[in-house]
Amino acid sequence: MQKIIILDFGSQTTQLIGRRVREMRTFCEILPYNKFPAGDPDIIGVILSGSPLSVYAPDSFHPDLSQIVGKYPLLGICYGAQLLSYEFGGKVESVQSREYGRAMLERVESSDPLLQGIEGGTQVWMSHGDSITALPQGYRRIASTGSVELAAFRSSSLPVWGVQFHPEVEHSLIGKKLIENFVCGICGSRGEWDPESFIDTTIAELKAQLGDDKVVLGLSGGVDSSVAAVLLNRAIGDRLNCIFVDHGLLRKNEFKEVLDTYLGLGLNVIGVDASELFYNDLAGVEDPERKRKIIGADFIKVFDAEAAKIDGVKWLAQGTIYPDRIESLNITGKTIKSHHNVGGLPERMALKLCEPLKWLFKDEVREVGRVLGIPETLIGRHPFPGPGLAVRIMGDVTSEKIAVLQNVDDIFIKKLRAWGLYDKVWQAGAILLNDSTVGVMGDERTYERAVALRAVTSVDAMTADWADLPREFLQEVSNEIINKVKGVNRVCYDISSKPPATIEWQ
Ligand code: XMP
Numbered sequence: 226m227q228k229i230i231i232l233d234f235g236s237q238t239t240q241l242i243g244r245r246v247r248e249m250r251t252f253c254e255i256l257p258y259n260k261f262p263a264g265d266p267d268i269i270g271v272i273l274s275g276s277p278l279s280v281y282a283p284d285s286f287h288p289d290l291s292q293i294v295g296k297y298p299l300l301g302i303c304y305g306a307q308l309l310s311y312e313f314g315g316k317v318e319s320v321q322s323r324e325y326g327r328a329m330l331e332r333v334e335s336s337d338p339l340l341q342g343i344e345g346g347t348q349v350w351m352s353h354g355d356s357i358t359a360l361p362q363g364y365r366r367i368a369s370t371g372s373v374e375l376a377a378f379r380s381s382s383l384p385v386w387g388v389q390f391h392p393e394v395e396h397s398l399i400g401k402k403l404i405e406n407f408v409c410g411i412c413g414s415r416g417e418w419d420p421e422s423f424i425d426t427t428i429a430e431l432k433a434q435l436g437d438d439k440v441v442l443g444l445s446g447g448v449d450s451s452v453a454a455v456l457l458n459r460a461i462g463d464r465l466n467c468i469f470v471d472h473g474l475l476r477k478n479e480f481k482e483v484l485d486t487y488l489g490l491g492l493n494v495i496g497v498d499a500s501e502l503f504y505n506d507l508a509g510v511e512d513p514e515r516k517r518k519i520i521g522a523d524f525i526k527v528f529d530a531e532a533a534k535i536d537g538v539k540w541l542a543q544g545t546i547y548p549d550r551i552e553s554l555n556i557t558g559k560t561i562k563s564h565h566n567v568g569g570l571p572e573r574m575a576l577k578l579c580e581p582l583k584w585l586f587k588d589e590v591r592e593v594g595r596v597l598g599i600p601e602t603l604i605g606r607h608p609f610p611g612p613g614l615a616v617r618i619m620g621d622v623t624s625e626k627i628a629v630l631q632n633v634d635d636i637f638i639k640k641l642r643a644w645g646l647y648d649k650v651w652q653a654g655a656i657l658l659n660d661s662t663v664g665v666m667g668d669e670r671t672y673e674r675a676v677a678l679r680a681v682t683s684v685d686a687m688t689a690d691w692a693d694l695p696r697e698f699l700q701e702v703s704n705e706i707i708n709k710v711k712g713v714n715r716v717c718y719d720i721s722s723k724p725p726a727t728i729e730w731q
Contacts, residue, residue: 226417226426227269229253229408232261233551234286234304236275240548241393242302244586245401246272249408250416252584255551263292270298270412273305275391279319279355280304280311287312298384298411300339303353306378306387313361320356327351327396328370330377337367337379338411339386342402349376349390349397357389384411420589420596424456427581431460435540440579441532442542443524444469444494445611446483449544449582451603452594454492456581457542459597463493466538468531470524473500473624474613476638477631486603499527507615507622513731516622520612525573532574541576546585548685607652608686616731620659630657632710633676640702641680650692653680656719656730664714675715676706681728689723 229246233239233255246253256262261271271293278285290312293299301309307317333345349370357375360366368377370390377388386407392400408414440457444450444467457465469487471480484496506519532538582590594604614630615622634655641647656677664671678699683689703716719726 226252226267227412227414228265228267229270229272229412229414230261230265230268231255231272231274232258232288232305234258234274234276234308235278236302236304237277238391238393239274240551240586242272242274242404243547244588245393245404246408247418247586247589248401249405249414250418251408251412251414252418257552258286259288261288261292268297269414270300270408272407273299273301273308275303275305275352278304280307280317281319281355294385295383298407299386300407301385301387302393303389303391306389307353307355307357309385309387310357310359310361310364310375310378313364315357315361315364316359317355318358319354324351324353324356324372328372328376328390330368330370330399332366332369334367339379339388339403339406340367340377341406341410343399343406347399349392349399350394351390353389357387386411420593423585423589423593424459424596427456428460431457431579431581434579435461435464437464438539439464439466439535439537440540440542441466441468441535441538441576442544443467443528444483444487444492445544446475446479446603446606447544447609448587448594448604448606449546449590451487451544451599452590452597453542453544453581454487454494455490455594455597455599457579458490458492465493465542466532466535467492467494468528469494469496470527470531471496471498471500472503472520472524472613473498474503474520474615474622474627476609476614477635483603486600490599495531497527497531499523502527504622504624509621511620513616516615516731517612520615524611529574539577540579541574542579542581544582544590545580546582546587546590548586550583605648607647607650607654609652609654610729616729617654617656619657619730626657629674629710629712630655630676633657633706633713636705636709637678637702640698640705644695644698646680646692646694646698649682650680650694651683651686651689652728653678653692655679662715666714671714673712673714675717676713677717677719677730678702679719679728679730681723683723683728686728689728691718691720691722694718 231242243253243255311317327348328351330347331345360378364378364380366375366378370376379386392403454467487494503523591604618626637655658675661672662675680692681689682692706716
């Protein structure tokens with residue numbers, strides 16, 4: 226299958242370039258700047274990403290571009306563009322005023338294949354300290370902005386382009402068109418990458434890879450493991466054995482509802498109620514990290530025991546997705562580290578690892594899930610932390626506290642849905658505080674629990690802002706919680722962003 230290679234120089238928006246290329250129904254791989262897979266016959270083009278470093282920084286990245294330039298269409302973005310200019314004899318200078326934010330394109334050479342359909346006067350997004358002040362010989366300007374003369378350029382004889390701005394970010398209004406021009410026009414993508422073809426080829430590959438072997442998979446109720454399970458089920462039917470562990474820390478009624486959905490999807494799944502084990506091991510534990518460790522260890526214990534009951538399992542399947550695996554550059558140490566986390570489970574269990582979603586971004590997993598007929602209640606659900614409500618209960622975890630929090634959370638989430646707000650926030654939930662607070666109900670003084678509500682907007686959970694929910698909505702939720710949930714007399718709304726706060730309180 227045709228592919229674009231994106232060489233990563235450490236920019237925060239490298240993954241976004243990948244997503245934009247995929248939106249053009251074109252497969253792409255993000256690789257460290259020095260790992261160009263020369264000789265791969267499927268490559269149709271290369272993109273060089275931005276970087277927090279200057280081309281002059283002593284530890285900046287200067288890979289050998291001779292295997293790329295002139296051999297494949299090449300687009301340099303920001304640092305990528307500066308690198309091209311610098312390497313081929315142009316001039317890159319540190320400018321007095323660093324330029325961040327919006328700029329307007331001017332003097333656009335709209336006949337150039339990269340800029341076709343793009344007019345002057347449209348907004349692009351800049352973020353750079355250095356600027357290209359002279360182009361290498363044989364290169365020419367194809368667009369400027371008010372303060373950047375050489376905002377876009379190309380080689381007159383080779384298929385090489387550079388843009389100083391960031392076409393991959395939403396704020397570059399012509400960015401999508403520019404990437405389309407590069408990927409579909411210049412590189413000649415046939416647009417082969419779509420959910421249907423992904424499903425067909427993956428099912429065929431899984432059949433070939435797994436043969437008659439049995440596979441075990443842990444379902445969490447989340448999108449990734451659910452989509453992986455349905456895909457595998459289509460490939461090998463009941464030889465996929467799914468295990469859904471209830472640690473007793475899920476939302477109200479969630480275990481039963483999700484299990485019913487899984488059964489409705491035809492999955493061979495067993496639900497294991499292990500809540501007592503988790504509650505016992507969590508008793509009296511207040512420290513958040515200890516809670517996480519206990520829950521992680523108990524999960525493995527239960528999963529191991531259940532998997533051992535299935536005869537002849539050879540594979541462990543996981544819902545690992547592409548962002549979990551992209552090797553990212555550690556700019557400070559200049560070392561390459563892998564984010565891939567398989568939790569040590571396959572080694573412990575002497576199983577081979579199967580990861581059918583390993584090439585997909587999150588939004589692609591959802592698209593594939595929809596095409597597979599998985600209901601929206603599973604596909605569109607908010608992220609939920611693995612340790613569940615344990616990290617939303619301040620202090621120790623008891624079944625009484627869990628029940629109170631489940632009722633509060635249930636009211637909040639149902640109201641979000643009823644008001645049409647659920648899909649407008651990234652994630653929402655309730656937190657049970659450890660201290661009681663004074664209130665008055667009727668003529669009586671109360672001394673009961675306080676809860677906090679948290680709803681955030683985000684694109685990837687790395688940063689988040691508190692959701693500006695309507696006052697009338699918050700009022701209705703607060704009234705209902707205090708009236709209906711026994712033991713709660715106060716409701717707060719968390720208005721902290723991440724950073725400096727985090728999404729979860731623990
Ligand atoms: P924070 O609190 O770090 O959360 O801003 C970022 C995202 O990660 C989720 N989260 C977890 N997920 N195990 C998980 O599987 C955990 O221990 C955990 N802690 C936080 C959180 O819900 C948010 O989506």
